[in-house]
Amino acid sequence: MPSVSLVIETVQQLIRQQMYIEMLMALLVAIACVYASIRLASYLGFRLIRLFLPYPVTQYGFRGKLLYADDSLERRTFFNKEFGVSAKPDLVYRLNSGATCVLEIKSRHKVIESDVAQLAVGIVAVRTRYPATKGAIVLGNGKVYWQRKAGWSSSKIMRHYKRSVTLARKIKARPKNSKIPCKPLAECRQQKCPYIGKCH
Missing domain, CATH: 1.20.5 (Single alpha-helices involved in coiled-coils or other helix-helix interfaces)
Structure with missing residues (x-):
């Protein structure tokens, strides 16, 4: 004891x-x-x-400071190894609120699904350097469409746009002017796929 x-x-x-x-x-x-x-x-x-x-007003109607431009001497490709995606966005701004915004500039006057997917993937890629939580598509008529999903986590964005990313990878891996095999052709047409005409 x-x-x-x-x-x-x-x-x-x-x-x-x-x-x-x-x-x-x-x-x-x-x-x-x-x-x-x-x-x-x-x-x-x-x-x-x-x-x-405040930051000066940009030509797109919001206040911000330019961090990156695709046509500048410091142009680069952002690559996210974790998700295996790369992108060269047109512009990256720091907004007056402190948020980082990715912009994609389009000459057409309407947004198509591939534009939204491109912007979303661009946001994921840019996050390797800038904490992007905002994104917008600027059309040729001056309209700015803000992407509501830009604040999602990178994994959620990639899950949501998985199909678009897969299609883009197949297209990128093929030689130029080659036809892209696309079984759900009718479905692609319903979604206004920008690659219609390259499918057979």
């Missing part, structure tokens, strides 16, 4: 261990609070600066 002193010592050790655990938890909570406070202060500071010194 253990002596009283041994029992007391064991209890004291358990108490000390519990105290260490509680101190560690308190330290982690304090670090998390400091980090959150810094993030909040940074965001509020940015918003105050943009309130008094």
